[in-house]
Amino acid sequence: MSLTLSKKASEVKPSSTLAITAKANELKAKGIDVVGFGAGEPDFNTPDNINQAAIKAINEGFTKYTPASGIEELKKAVCKKFKEFNHIEYNTNQVVISNGGKHSLTNIFTAILNPLDEVIIPAPYWLSYPEIVRLSNGVPVFIKGGKEQGYKVSAKQIEEACTDKTKALVLNTPNNPTGMVYLREELEAIAEVVIRKDIYVVADEMYENLIYGDKEHVSIASLNDEIYKRTITCSGVAKSYAMTGWRIGYTGSSVEIAKLMGSVQSHQTSNPNSIAQKATVEALLGNQDTIATMKEEFNKRREYMYDRVCNMPLLHTLEPEGAFYQFIDVSEVLEKEYKGSKIQTTEKLGAILIEDFNVAVIPCADFGFENHIRLSYAISIEKIKKGLDRIEDFLNQLK
Ligand SMILES: Cc1ncc(COP(=O)(O)O)c(C=O)c1O
Structure with missing residues (x-):
């Protein structure tokens, strides 16, 4: 068959964040306790007043x-x-x-x-x-x-x-x-x-x-x-x-x-x-109270994460002012050796963190920025703590 496919579609780069998520899910399916810092979505449920409006729409035949x-x-x-x-x-x-x-x-x-x-x-x-x-x-x-x-x-x-x-x-x-x-x-x-x-x-x-x-x-x-x-x-x-x-x-x-x-x-x-x-x-x-509560919770996590990251060796970051992401400069980490070989790229760093420390982070080359990773704080503070403890453990092992 000599049929060709769309050049434009073939040139689209599959999302690298999905690859990390897939790896994290694969490990989770094996029963491994992975901390996923990749999430681009709130971990909260949709507020109930919103759910009820949808149920009402269905019941009233707004379909x-x-x-x-x-x-x-x-x-x-x-x-x-x-x-x-x-x-x-x-x-x-x-x-x-x-x-x-x-x-x-x-x-x-x-x-x-x-x-x-x-x-x-x-x-x-x-x-x-x-x-x-x-x-x-x-x-x-x-x-x-x-x-x-x-x-x-x-x-x-x-x-x-x-x-x-x-x-x-x-x-x-x-x-x-x-x-x-x-x-x-x-x-x-x-x-x-x-x-x-x-x-x-x-x-x-x-x-x-x-x-x-x-x-x-x-x-x-x-x-x-x-x-x-x-x-x-x-x-x-x-x-x-x-x-x-x-x-x-x-x-x-x-x-x-x-x-x-x-x-x-x-x-x-x-x-x-x-x-x-x-x-x-x-x-x-409708009522905006749950939104304010979610924001307060994000803010607590943000403060916790920022403080911890600032106190870790080799990491450099700025205080995030909005959204739910911490963007971290890992240039110094990439210069170090882990198990006898230089880390060098954020992709390799991401692979080590997920495979050996069961922490999923997003390498940011596909976000147009080398030498940086993104951590999401749209997960519970307990998970954030556990994940950051593991990252710290990794950093302490670098030569
Ligand atoms: C900056 C930005 N814009 C737009 C979107 C798309 O949002 P939606 O889920 O509504 O398509 C996202 C989702 O991650 C985003 O981060």
């Missing part, structure tokens, strides 16, 4: 097709949330409800990119951005936010990366994998460049509710009219409401972009799940 871009009731709830939480005014015809944030991002890039348009992606980045951009026929262009600049990029770097092919900038705050949060003045400087260069901003604010200490979440679209026109704001309920499996994401954009996204979605997936849409209305408009 049919809905309008492809989502029900008006949910779009109104999203507009209210954008207005009150993000200080952005969107009408319902500017909102598209999709099957998770990942799907929202796919729709955004499908709607704005022509072949070979460039998209600036600040590294470290969430590993799906480059692949989604490539699948939408765009070209990812990377710029690097080093540790000395708090793993964030500056307006100047963005300006220098712009060419006549640049179509958009991805801006993720709070950030996965670093947990860093962009400050208002940093966003103002970035907005100024974006307006001058006349490009779009894809503002991924998936972790907007999970910000700790005295940091505030600022949505770039809220800064002024010119940046509002150029921004597509993307969020969802997965992380803030412990609703990863429900698959609801949403966007606010110009009417024109929302129309394109809606029509693309109408052919590719039709509406997002009707029951999950009703559950999301309750998530956004």
Whole structure:
């Protein structure tokens, strides 16, 4: 048979985080007590008021097709949330409800990119951005936010990366994998460049509710009219409401972009799940107490993990300000020897930690950053303690 397959699909890199998770699950299936720091989802159950709204939807027969871009009731709830939480005014015809944030991002890039348009992606980045951009026929262009600049990029770097092919900038705050949060003045400087260069901003604010200490979440679209026109704001309920499996994401954009996204979605997936849409209305408009409790718990874990990591030999880290990840510089660890051979790469480090110490961590080369690993604190404090004890034991054995 001489049939070929899609070159574009063949070039997609399978998610490396899934490989670690698979290895961890394999060991768990053998009865081995593995501590998984890989999780990109809250360990809490979806709050009961949200579950009850879904059960009600089923019992009332709300189980049919809905309008492809989502029900008006949910779009109104999203507009209210954008207005009150993000200080952005969107009408319902500017909102598209999709099957998770990942799907929202796919729709955004499908709607704005022509072949070979460039998209600036600040590294470290969430590993799906480059692949989604490539699948939408765009070209990812990377710029690097080093540790000395708090793993964030500056307006100047963005300006220098712009060419006549640049179509958009991805801006993720709070950030996965670093947990860093962009400050208002940093966003103002970035907005100024974006307006001058006349490009779009894809503002991924998936972790907007999970910000700790005295940091505030600022949505770039809220800064002024010119940046509002150029921004597509993307969020969802997965992380803030412990609703990863429900698959609801949403966007606010110009009417024109929302129309394109809606029509693309109408052919590719039709509406997002009707029951999950009703559950999301309750998530956004209902009682927010459980959300506050989850955030408090994340904060305790964050403080514990940060403190422990700071006190371990060879590791260097910054205090995460949002999301639920600790991003760790392991350059010094890679220079050391374990069982007579140099560690050298984060992949090898990840393999040693899982095989010999039963701890799963995420090596961050696929997040656009060498010499770093990501630990999630979306697991119980007891598990965090056990996992960190094991990492410390490993570090003490290095020569
Ligand atoms: C930064 C970021 N954006 C978007 C998403 C996608 O979220 P969803 O589960 O709603 O597709 C994730 C999920 O890990 C993420 O980390």
